[in-house]
Amino acid sequence: MSLKLYGYWRSSASYRVRIALNLKQLEYTYIPVHLVNGGGEQNSDDYQRLNPSKLVPTLVDDDADITLNQSMAIIEYLDEKFPDISPLMPKHAQDRARVRSLSQDIACDTQPLVNLRVLQQLKSEYGASEEQVRKWVQHWANRTFAALSKKLETRAGKFSYGYQVTLIDLCLVPQVYSAIRFGVDMQEFPLIDKIYKNCLALEAFAQAAPEVQIDAAP
């Protein structure tokens, strides 16, 4: 199997896919796309040919002749193709629906609000300062984590949904990483903080961490 992942060390959506690839024990070639240098390599003609959305990640599976964007679609693709190694969804339909719902709270309702191009637009078009942008990110992270803490109360075990890593954890960990970067106090959300730390203790998560990627800035 020949897999290529185009990503960026600090990109939360790329981070999600790296965790999935590691959990599935899949070898892949990581191709960094620098989102900031030179106006962002995601905007280059070469990258746009691969993904006209100008966003990372993009996964190329040469054997299956498929090029995919959207981290959630990529993760579900990997999960369906390799269902026996670290399944990321529970068995029963109602559990799967809950896992999707909680994952989408992060992937659909939070990450898009704090994505780089949104923050850049706040600064360039509306004159927001670094401090205002930091507050913006904190605001959306705090709202998400407050709601999520309530929702997870009844379902969480060691991980977000019981004692098995699920898609929620793949979304949660990168979002917490981003929130900490922008100064969110995770002590306000002890359950999420506990799950975050339990996940990071797993090799698949540790190896996917931004700081250990080949494109990480020193």
Ligand SMILES: N[C@@H](CCC(=O)N[C@@H](CS)C(=O)NCC(=O)O)C(=O)O
């Ligand atoms: N829904 C997409 C989001 C992708 C996305 O927002 N990627 C960000 C990094 S996390 C990006 O490439 N940003 C570049 C930019 O904003 O110019 C997914 O899950 O893959």
